Amino acid sequence: MSPASDPNARSLVQAGFSSDPPVSNPVALRAYRLARLRAELRARDYAGLLVTDPINIRYATGTSNMQVWALHNAVRYAFVPTEGPVVLFDFHGGLHLSAGIETVAEVRPALSWFYFIAGAQAPERAALWAREIADLLRAEGGGNRRLAVDKCEPLGVDALRREGVEIRDGQEVCERARAIKSPDEVIAMRRSVAVAEEGMAKMQAVLTPGMTENELWSHLHQVNIARGGEWIETRLLASGRRSNPWFQECSDKPIAAGELVSFDTDLIGPDGLCADISRSFLCGQVTATVEQKRLYGLAREQIEANIALLRPGLRFAELAERSWRLPETCRPNRYSVIAHGVGLCDEYPHCGYVEDNDRGGGYDGVFSAGMTICMESYIGEEGGDEGVKLEEQLLITETGVERLSRFPYEEVLMPSRWL
Known part of the structure; x- marks a missing residue:
């Protein structure tokens, strides 16, 4: 049963997105891309x-x-x-x-x-x-x-x-x-994002105590393939204590009631466009702990504060310097990047944390209209039990930022200030 037809699942319509946006013009898309390459060749x-x-x-x-x-x-x-x-x-x-x-x-x-x-x-x-x-x-x-x-x-x-x-x-x-997307590429990317979010809705609907991480992850793959998608680049889903530190891939571990399940889609959908969105769910019909809500609230705060900074003309170094500061206890487990480009895969630019720049964690440049960017957050205390992963996919416009990802946040995990 699909999430849209399952009365116990949050439907795609309720969530505010559709899996069937307009299809892009493939001839125009190919012409644009070839012209972009040739312009770069001529410039050099x-x-x-x-x-x-x-x-x-x-x-x-x-x-x-x-x-x-x-x-x-x-x-x-x-x-x-x-x-x-x-x-x-x-x-x-x-x-x-x-x-x-x-x-x-x-x-x-x-x-x-x-x-x-x-x-x-x-x-x-x-x-x-x-x-x-x-x-x-x-x-x-x-x-x-x-x-x-x-x-x-x-x-x-x-x-x-x-x-x-x-x-x-x-x-x-x-x-x-x-790095700079055409309107047709943005349409194609919206389609991949919609497919990813349909898969996420199905994951949320089927998540029950006792199922394994691999079983839960398989539902994202199924929806992607059924909708004409291509592959998923990683297996980044972890539950409970396996979610901290980050970058453990999914396993046969059963997911217990009350555990956080954090994941990163890294999905290559229809037309080969990447949908790179992260969320953390709470397993079972239980009440989130104070600590889980605190971690989730910090991750949400980081995402929103850094998105508010993003605009055309902003330098990568400015974002790094002005970005939301992680609590000291979370810095050792910080994610590898604050923001990165996304298109046919993760791509230019790569904006790292200031403390990582001397070790190749980032470089300078300028955010421009037409770039599609993923804003990242991972919050996990050094030595802590669990971690929260959130990520939004964005389009930089001439006047600001448009969110391409619209999957709802987990209300049961959000502190009262976000409700």
């Missing part, structure tokens, strides 16, 4: 971009094929010239998958050279692969040999350099392009 005077990461291939071409498998098997790649036709190289038997995709001018069989596929022939295959890429660069680059590359093993890097290719950072190009 690069002749083109070679992408192997499935996330970046999808952004550049609008195509996908066995996304999770291709994350660790480099069986697909695409050559995106700054000026000229895009060539997609696809896995064996998959050349037909891009039929009708207007951003792809040509599809060729991929020449895979990683060890699983090539074995001892990897060096020879890498040389052939590099020669084909270099030929495309010569044909479209007008003498410019600078090629942005997102991910490539050392064997491929060496082979490209032997062909005279000047390798530049392609991940920077892709992350900066992906």
Whole structure:
């Protein structure tokens, strides 16, 4: 029974969201993304971009094929010239998958050279692969040999350099392009958020003492797949004492009445857009403890205070410096980031806590209209019993911030000041 038809569940209509928002215009979305990439390439005077990461291939071409498998098997790649036709190289038997995709001018069989596929022939295959890429660069680059590359093993890097290719950072190009969303991307993201929130509503409805963390987590997956979603990037759900410190993934532990259940969706939904929302539930028909309410109230306070700071033109360093200060007893267990970008996955920017910046926890930059941002909170005392995880997904507009996530907070856990 779905949450919407279950009289004991909070329906999606009551919660204020729908799983069926308008579908975005895929042709306009693909054109926008390709133009964004090419603008970044022109700004750096690069002749083109070679992408192997499935996330970046999808952004550049609008195509996908066995996304999770291709994350660790480099069986697909695409050559995106700054000026000229895009060539997609696809896995064996998959050349037909891009039929009708207007951003792809040509599809060729991929020449895979990683060890699983090539074995001892990897060096020879890498040389052939590099020669084909270099030929495309010569044909479209007008003498410019600078090629942005997102991910490539050392064997491929060496082979490209032997062909005279000047390798530049392609991940920077892709992350900066992906940072600003088009209206069509926002529509697609709303759809993923709605799917995630439907799954969260089902989790809330079925949560009963005695079920395991894995059983509860499975309901989010089921709704995502049934609604056309793709995968979930982590297994971040923990109950009771396993919720502090954070980052323990779900297990076969039974959830007891009165325990907090904290989770992070990390959901890749329809059209490949990420819905990254966190909540904490209370298991069973019980009264929350004073301590549970205190932790929940602190997490809510952190989320709301930091969202109030967010606006176009705000610098990442300003957010870090002005952000809500964690209680001393919660700082050792602080989350890894205050806020981060979200799109096809977690992406640029990454805004860390001030105390982590010297260790690579953050960097400076500017929040801009069109960015979609997740604001994070984890509140758990050092040595404490439980922890609360909250996270909201937001769109920065020309005038401020719009909340894309709208899943209700847990009233039984909120202190009176939030009711």
